Amino acid sequence: MATRLSDVAARAGVSVKTVSNVINDYPHITAHTRAKVEAAIADLDYRPNVSARSLRKGRSDFIALAIPEMASAYFAELGAAFSRAAKRRGITVLIEQTEGEPAAEQMVLDGMRGQLIDGIVFSPITSSQAKISAAVGSGKPIVLLGERTTGGTFDHVAVDSVQAAYDATTHLVSLGRRRIAAIGVGGGGASGTGAVRRRGYRKALKAAGLPHDPALELAGTGYHRLDGAASMRALLELPEPPDAVFCFNDLLALGALRTLADAGLSVPDDVAVVGFDDIEDGRYHSPSLTTISADKDWLADQTVALLLERIAGSGEAARRNLTVPYTLEIRESTAG
Amino acid sequence: MATRLSDVAARAGVSVKTVSNVINDYPHITAHTRAKVEAAIADLDYRPNVSARSLRKGRSDFIALAIPEMASAYFAELGAAFSRAAKRRGITVLIEQTEGEPAAEQMVLDGMRGQLIDGIVFSPITSSQAKISAAVGSGKPIVLLGERTTGGTFDHVAVDSVQAAYDATTHLVSLGRRRIAAIGVGGGGASGTGAVRRRGYRKALKAAGLPHDPALELAGTGYHRLDGAASMRALLELPEPPDAVFCFNDLLALGALRTLADAGLSVPDDVAVVGFDDIEDGRYHSPSLTTISADKDWLADQTVALLLERIAGSGEAARRNLTVPYTLEIRESTAG
Numbered sequence: 001m002a003t004r005l006s007d008v009a010a011r012a013g014v015s016v017k018t019v020s021n022v023i024n025d026y027p028h029i030t031a032h033t034r035a036k037v038e039a040a041i042a043d044l045d046y047r048p049n050v051s052a053r054s055l056r057k058g059r060s061d062f063i064a065l066a067i068p069e070m071a072s073a074y075f076a077e078l079g080a081a082f083s084r085a086a087k088r089r090g091i092t093v094l095i096e097q098t099e100g101e102p103a104a105e106q107m108v109l110d111g112m113r114g115q116l117i118d119g120i121v122f123s124p125i126t127s128s129q130a131k132i133s134a135a136v137g138s139g140k141p142i143v144l145l146g147e148r149t150t151g152g153t154f155d156h157v158a159v160d161s162v163q164a165a166y167d168a169t170t171h172l173v174s175l176g177r178r179r180i181a182a183i184g185v186g187g188g189g190a191s192g193t194g195a196v197r198r199r200g201y202r203k204a205l206k207a208a209g210l211p212h213d214p215a216l217e218l219a220g221t222g223y224h225r226l227d228g229a230a231s232m233r234a235l236l237e238l239p240e241p242p243d244a245v246f247c248f249n250d251l252l253a254l255g256a257l258r259t260l261a262d263a264g265l266s267v268p269d270d271v272a273v274v275g276f277d278d279i280e281d282g283r284y285h286s287p288s289l290t291t292i293s294a295d296k297d298w299l300a301d302q303t304v305a306l307l308l309e310r311i312a313g314s315g316e317a318a319r320r321n322l323t324v325p326y327t328l329e330i331r332e333s334t335a336g
Numbered sequence: 337m338a339t340r341l342s343d344v345a346a347r348a349g350v351s352v353k354t355v356s357n358v359i360n361d362y363p364h365i366t367a368h369t370r371a372k373v374e375a376a377i378a379d380l381d382y383r384p385n386v387s388a389r390s391l392r393k394g395r396s397d398f399i400a401l402a403i404p405e406m407a408s409a410y411f412a413e414l415g416a417a418f419s420r421a422a423k424r425r426g427i428t429v430l431i432e433q434t435e436g437e438p439a440a441e442q443m444v445l446d447g448m449r450g451q452l453i454d455g456i457v458f459s460p461i462t463s464s465q466a467k468i469s470a471a472v473g474s475g476k477p478i479v480l481l482g483e484r485t486t487g488g489t490f491d492h493v494a495v496d497s498v499q500a501a502y503d504a505t506t507h508l509v510s511l512g513r514r515r516i517a518a519i520g521v522g523g524g525g526a527s528g529t530g531a532v533r534r535r536g537y538r539k540a541l542k543a544a545g546l547p548h549d550p551a552l553e554l555a556g557t558g559y560h561r562l563d564g565a566a567s568m569r570a571l572l573e574l575p576e577p578p579d580a581v582f583c584f585n586d587l588l589a590l591g592a593l594r595t596l597a598d599a600g601l602s603v604p605d606d607v608a609v610v611g612f613d614d615i616e617d618g619r620y621h622s623p624s625l626t627t628i629s630a631d632k633d634w635l636a637d638q639t640v641a642l643l644l645e646r647i648a649g650s651g652e653a654a655r656r657n658l659t660v661p662y663t664l665e666i667r668e669s670t671a672g
Contacts, residue, residue: 060450070406070431071416071616080407083433092443094430094451095406097419107428114396115430116450225620254620261622280407281617284561284590286597 012040060116062092063307066108068100068125072223073279074249075123081300082121088301089308091118100125111140119307121145125192141310143303147196155310157303157322159294161193165200166207167328168246168274168292173208175334177244177272179216180205183231183256184248186219194219197248197276216242220252228255236263243271244334250275250282253289257333273333287332294326341382348376396452398428399643402444404436404461408559409615410585411459417636418457424637425644427454436461447476455643457481461528477646479639483532491646493639493658495630497529501536502543503664504582504610504628509544511670513580513608515552516541519567519592520584522555530555533584533612552578556588564591572599579607580670586611586618589625593669609669623668630662 009016014037021029022037065082067075079095086093094117098104105127107113108120119141124132132144133153143155172180185198198217205212215238220227228247232255235242247253253275260267267273267287275282275291282289302322309315345352350373357365358373376382401418403411415431422429430453434440441463443449444456455477460468468480469489479491508516521534534553541548551574556563564583568591571578583589589611596603603609603623611618611627618625638658645651 062449062451064430069416070419071409071413073407073409073412073617076409076412077407079431080405080433083406083435087435087440092432092440094400094432095415096428096430097416099419099423104423104428113398114452115398116452225616229620254617258620258622280561281409281590284565284594286594286622 007044008040012036059118062094062117064094064112064117064120066096066098066122068098070097073281074277078296081296085300085304102126118311121303141307143307147193155306155320159324159326161196162200164292164326165197166204169201169204171328172244172272179242180244181216181235181242182246183218183228183252185217223249225251225255228252229259232256232259246274248276250277250279250291268334278329290331290334291329292326293329294324299324343380344376344382348372395454398430398453400430400448400453400456402432402434402458404434406433409617410613414632417632421636421640438462454647457639477643479643483529491642491656495660495662497532498536500628500662501533502540505537505540507664508580508608515578516580517552517571517578518582519554519564519588521553559585561587561591564588565595568592568595582610584612586613586615586627604670614665626667626670627665628662629665630660635660
């Protein structure tokens with residue numbers, strides 16, 4: 001049978017009320033009494049009924065992270081960073097994979113139904129801005145991640161993807177490349193990742209005085225290695241193949257590198273490759289992958305801090321936008 | 337303001353009780369009445385209070401998956417497979433990363449505190465068999481994953497790691513390799529992954545009449561690319577380096593491949609490499625990675641089915657052990 005509060009009280013020689021006061025960290029308890037109760041708790045391996053405590057303080061100390069796809073290395077690494085950032089604050093993260101499905105995203109916007117969570121970090125794919133703005137019914141604090149969701153009513157955390165894509169493309173220009181392709185321009189619809197990063201890519205070409213060739217922009221069907229490999233094959237079949245490729249995430253770039261290896265082409269001599277995300281795989285790949293590295297630990301830490309402010313009802317009242325710092329990590333796939 | 341049951345009733349011209357009966361799928365409701373209520377629900381975009389419904393039927397239709405590390409590609413892919421398997425049955429999976437920490441694992445064994453989940457799939461790292469067996473307090477069904485947990489009181493799903501390691505090693509023997517190293521023998525303590533897979537490795541060497549050289553068994557400090565790269569460097573410094581390496585997961589193997597590339601060695605001519613897990617990264621790597629491929633979709637599907645049987649209180653009463661099918665996938669890192 002589980003140890004009860006009264007067992008602890010008997011062992012410590014104090015009242016049940018006193019044990020409860022120690023557990024709930026009330027003031028005006030002498031160090032001596034506290035020590036006695038804590039010793040009894042340790043001796044009996046007593047675990048307070050946390051859900052009852054949560055109800056009293058109105059919090060569960062759980063938050064949810066809703067991401068489109070956890071097998072995608074970027075989101076897996078981000079999920080791990082959120083777990084660590086929350087744990088440092090005594091909070092547990094539960095992760096839900098939406099696969100970008102409307103029903104799953106709606107459930108998140110509705111506050112994850114009856115789950116005992118204090119707040120939600122949400123990276124939406126298919127939910128429209130209007131739907132997101134309308135979703136205030138659950139009353140649970142929500143912080144949004146990613147490019148899609150600027151301009152709404154929620155707090156929002158994202159990388160400046162236009163600028164980052166501009167920097168990645170400009171790096172290829174600076175290496176003397178003139179036919180720079182882009183893979184992944186179709187991701188996430190009109191306001192999604194693909195469209196936003198394409199804007200930065202085109203801006204950089206224009207700034208460099210390079211022509212814009214639509215044949216060099218590949219949408220692909222997804223953001224996985226498979227899609228990168230297929231898009232790269234299509235590029236190599238062009239009458240005039242590219243001498244550089246900017247892939248809108250690292251998985252696409254790793255797929256493209258596989259196609260280039262199969263074709264017997266040298267990277268970066270024949271084709272230079274840049275990715276986006278700085279997943280671990282790209283750092284260990286041969287050749288290692290040049291990429292945009294957003295600071296995932298910063299992102300997770302700041303987002304959790306912001307969400308906890310909202311949960312506590314503190315902090316500035318106005319909606320906040322946080323921009324995640326990033327660097328361009330130059331590695332073998334462009335620097336040889 | 338949110339639409340209420342009474343709004344739906346007014347719109348449909350029926351009683352609140354009738355609306356409730358339709359929502360809860362009670363019998364004896366005419367098709368005409370049902371259609372009227374469903375039209376009103378659609379018109380008003382009414383969403384039933386699911387947590388109240390869950391309490392009535394005693395279920396939340398959420399399950400938890402507790403894994404050590406979600407940034408590790410195997411667990412990320414496994415988590416995605418669980419999400420899909422559960423979704424096919426109308427269930428949502430919430431994933432918790434324990435990092436193998438005792439406090440986090442204890443929380444899982446205690447039933448995830450007050451979370452409204454129906455059951456738990458748990459891949460433990462540090463919890464002892466005794467602790468796991470003692471953890472029946474929450475009454476929530478638990479299914480365990482992985483090598484560590486055989487012989488306990490819970491349902492259990494795992495690959496036959498001894499046999500799989502035997503097969504991987506025997507494959508290297510069949511290629512004429514005679515100095516076959518093992519990386520990852522230290523993972524998970526006395527009954528963990530490292531010890532179990534080492535048993536299969538040693539058994540295969542013995543069956544082939546090859547000597548057992550302790551210098552060829554590397555424990556490393558973890559199961560990541562970094563550890564594989566460091567262990568491979570140590571092996572290359574031996575007076576007599578190996579001509580093949582069996583790495584106890586794919587991340588170790590990918591790290592080892594990077595070290596071999598840096599050393600200018602050819603794979604598989606100089607050193608053949610086998611991994612374990614069949615993560616996507618290994619399939620796209622150059623060279624592609626020979627590996628043990630456990631069927632993650634089978635694992636997720638069967639585990640979810642078993643857990644749902646337990647939640648429903650149906651199925652065989654006796655504790656069940658499921659063994660996950662696997663294949664040896666022969667690719668460029670051994671076949672050239």
